[in-house]
Amino acid sequence: MDEIRGTIQTITYHSEQNGFTVAKLRVENSRPDELIPIVGHLPAIRTGESLILKGSWSQHKQFGMQFNFQEYQIVYPTTLAGMERYLASGFIKGLGPKLAQRIIQYFGEESLSILDQHINRLKEVEGLGEKKIRQIEKSWQEHKAVQNIMIFLQGHQLSSSLALKIYKHYRNQAVVILKDNPYRMVTEVQGIGFIKADEVAKKFGIESHSSKRIEAGLYFLLQKAQEEGHTYLPEEKLIQRTQEILGIEPALIIFTLDHLSMENKLVRNQQSIYLPYLYQCEIAIAKKLLLLKDSPVNPLPAAELKSRLHSFEQQEGLTLSDLQKEAIEDCFKNKVLVITGGPGTGKTTTLRILIKLLLHYRISFSLTAPTGRAAKRLSEATKASAQTIHRLLEYSPQLSQFQRNHQNPLKTNCLIVDEMSMVDVLLFNALLTTLRPGTLLIMVGDQDQLPSVGPGNILKEIIHSELFTVIQLKTIFRQKENGYIAVNAHRIMAGQFPALPNSAESDFQFIEESDPEKVNAEILKQCKSVLPQQYGLDPIQDIQVLTCMYKGINGADALNQLLQQELNNNHQPVQILQKKFKLSDKVMQVRNNYDKMVFNGDIGKIIAIDTEQQELAIQFEDIVSYDFQEIDDLVLSYAITIHKSQGSEYPVVILPLMTSQYIMLQRNLLYTAISRAKKRVVVIGTTKALYLALKNDKVASRYTSLSNGFLQATQPSIDRPLEKATTHG
Numbered sequence: 001m002d003e004i005r006g007t008i009q010t011i012t013y014h015s016e017q018n019g020f021t022v023a024k025l026r027v028e029n030s031r032p033d034e035l036i037p038i039v040g041h042l043p044a045i046r047t048g049e050s051l052i053l054k055g056s057w058s059q060h061k062q063f064g065m066q067f068n069f070q071e072y073q074i075v076y077p078t079t080l081a082g083m084e085r086y087l088a089s090g091f092i093k094g095l096g097p098k099l100a101q102r103i104i105q106y107f108g109e110e111s112l113s114i115l116d117q118h119i120n121r122l123k124e125v126e127g128l129g130e131k132k133i134r135q136i137e138k139s140w141q142e143h144k145a146v147q148n149i150m151i152f153l154q155g156h157q158l159s160s161s162l163a164l165k166i167y168k169h170y171r172n173q174a175v176v177i178l179k180d181n182p183y184r185m186v187t188e189v190q191g192i193g194f195i196k197a198d199e200v201a202k203k204f205g206i207e208s209h210s211s212k213r214i215e216a217g218l219y220f221l222l223q224k225a226q227e228e229g230h231t232y233l234p235e236e237k238l239i240q241r242t243q244e245i246l247g248i249e250p251a252l253i254i255f256t257l258d259h260l261s262m263e264n265k266l267v268r269n270q271q272s273i274y275l276p277y278l279y280q281c282e283i284a285i286a287k288k289l290l291l292l293k294d295s296p297v298n299p300l301p302a303a304e305l306k307s308r309l310h311s312f313e314q315q316e317g318l319t320l321s322d323l324q325k326e327a328i329e330d331c332f333k334n335k336v337l338v339i340t341g342g343p344g345t346g347k348t349t350t351l352r353i354l355i356k357l358l359l360h361y362r363i364s365f366s367l368t369a370p371t372g373r374a375a376k377r378l379s380e381a382t383k384a385s386a387q388t389i390h391r392l393l394e395y396s397p398q399l400s401q402f403q404r405n406h407q408n409p410l411k412t413n414c415l416i417v418d419e420m421s422m423v424d425v426l427l428f429n430a431l432l433t434t435l436r437p438g439t440l441l442i443m444v445g446d447q448d449q450l451p452s453v454g455p456g457n458i459l460k461e462i463i464h465s466e467l468f469t470v471i472q473l474k475t476i477f478r479q480k481e482n483g484y485i486a487v488n489a490h491r492i493m494a495g496q497f498p499a500l501p502n503s504a505e506s507d508f509q510f511i512e513e514s515d516p517e518k519v520n521a522e523i524l525k526q527c528k529s530v531l532p533q534q535y536g537l538d539p540i541q542d543i544q545v546l547t548c549m550y551k552g553i554n555g556a557d558a559l560n561q562l563l564q565q566e567l568n569n570n571h572q573p574v575q576i577l578q579k580k581f582k583l584s585d586k587v588m589q590v591r592n593n594y595d596k597m598v599f600n601g602d603i604g605k606i607i608a609i610d611t612e613q614q615e616l617a618i619q620f621e622d623i624v625s626y627d628f629q630e631i632d633d634l635v636l637s638y639a640i641t642i643h644k645s646q647g648s649e650y651p652v653v654i655l656p657l658m659t660s661q662y663i664m665l666q667r668n669l670l671y672t673a674i675s676r677a678k679k680r681v682v683v684i685g686t687t688k689a690l691y692l693a694l695k696n697d698k699v700a701s702r703y704t705s706l707s708n709g710f711l712q713a714t715q716p717s718i719d720r721p722l723e724k725a726t727t728h729g
Helices: 078-089 097-119 119-124 130-155 160-180 184-188 194-203 210-228 235-246 250-262 276-293 302-316 324-331 348-359 372-382 425-433 458-465 486-491 515-536 556-567 627-631 660-663 665-675 689-697 706-710
Strands: 001-016 020-027 037-043 051-058 064-075 268-271 272-274 336-341 365-369 386-388 414-417 442-447 469-473 508-512 545-549 572-576 579-581 587-588 602-611 615-621 625-626 634-636 639-641 650-657 676-684
Touching: 001 037, 001 515, 037 051, 097 119, 119 130, 119 639, 130 160, 160 184, 160 194, 160 365, 160 579, 184 194, 184 210, 194 210, 210 235, 210 250, 210 272, 235 250, 235 272, 250 268, 268 276, 272 276, 276 336, 276 425, 276 706, 302 324, 302 348, 324 336, 324 348, 324 469, 336 458, 348 365, 348 372, 348 414, 348 442, 365 372, 365 425, 372 386, 442 458, 458 706, 486 587, 486 665, 486 676, 508 689, 515 545, 515 556, 515 650, 515 676, 545 556, 556 634, 556 639, 579 634, 625 627, 627 634, 639 689, 660 689, 665 676, 665 689, 676 689
Parallel strands: 037 064, 336 442, 336 469, 365 386, 365 414, 414 442, 508 676, 545 639, 545 650, 650 676
Antiparallel strands: 001 020, 001 051, 020 037, 051 064, 268 272, 572 579, 587 602, 587 634, 602 615, 615 625
């Protein structure tokens, strides 16, 4: 690495959160007006501070040559003017420019060593009392502690950004914790995974066969499995994966597994290994569902219910199918009910009539869904108030837990959960914990949709258990003349080739194109001119491009750059770290943020960009402010992956479908994409890609065990869920 030395002259930007810094440095022995831009991470920075920086040079398009530093060292100034400027810069509380001048005048070149070693001598300076001296001493020692820890961490070949991240979390305990067990960072420091922690551990001399390393590897793989949707891993597979990442003998892994299971730090059940809270969640869910199911029911008189149903049908001007009527009637005969069916089969209509009955009989109810978009759509369709599960359970970011629990249950007699396929075991367990005995639970969803992003496969396992009443709606209602969306969605799920009408009036259009570049050009043409001109659509708000993957010519990343450039006519984009955003951009949150109450998959619009305050304002359900340093949570969403579209509906969906995406061409993925559209679908690609997706019905299996939970739930030895299992933080 190159090394430069100099003094900070101006600070362009500094983040208190992660230390990201842009400043200008006057290098030693250079002209006063010759300033070099520097970019890197510093815990704190002041003008007048002298630094030794190690890093490399790069050419910035806008700012020219700049120095990107990975390591730094603060060098105390040696001249009296430099010392005075350093002490007066404001990093020491209680020490301002006037007092700094008096200290320098009194102690001269000894001033910094006085602060370091003989701080009580400050009493010799006129006007300095005991209280002020103690304040200066505390601030000076804190400043030195930060520098010492950062120098120590960098001395172990940690980059300044990683060292700062570690210090920000552990503060003065950083060195002690890293020497004892650096693997703690995997679960405690956001953005540090096992691989990075393992690198740090090696630098701190931890042996490859250390029990701490093996335990950390096992936890890492089980948490990674959770992120992939599993609630456990088969023991043999876990041992194999652990051996691959750690490079040690299986016997050591088995010994560690035995030890962790004996101490209840992991759960071993029939050669399956669980994180304890996931095991407890599945047991608790099974137990609560069976408890609700067995609650006594006071059914309404059948004749009166049928008469009331007929009356509501006439009011709404519709005719319910026999299965829809059966579903509604079964809601008053059971305490746990599942209503499932594909697009256009009348799930929402069934709910709307059910809600009329609940209101008529004065039965209190709550409507909820896993995402803000799904809750809003549910509310609009049923004309009743609906909210996300997190809002319903009153999630507290400050406490990192729900305010509603078994001690503070929901005060409702009926809970209706829509988009159940999106609900994972953690969230569902938290929800069930809040239900009082005897509450009616109605779960609505499409079991053929993609499963939840989080662990589990709740809806499918409840249906396949055959322990609960399930009504599967089959008749397609949502179909107009020349309407093929619902029909084709069902044909796709059955493995049949969809109808590809030539009529421009049809709501399902297939455009044959094998050239990837021309596919993108056609997507742009449809968004920019064809669909807006023919149907009066807003290119950004009404049209959603869905694609199988992020990478590649027809992936979300490339399409977003193209569509942002062509659809958003606002001024030049603002460069924020490595991303470019414009005012009015369509953006998506890509991870749960409980402090902001914005969740993975939520789509919003940038309504303000403040470059001076380094903030974005985004309109989601509410207006949410983002610091520029939180930009990793956001991506452009003119085009999104099909996985991210779960629980949403869009007026128009455009779907590129190419054989180059063969890794992701799956029947249920295609089905999900088609069923997201309300008014129109435009598929652009090749019939071969369509054929490949239809024939690939191998849904990635998940290791889940709710079915086993139903068997174990009746055992008297099952404990109440762990506290972590009843929260979602």
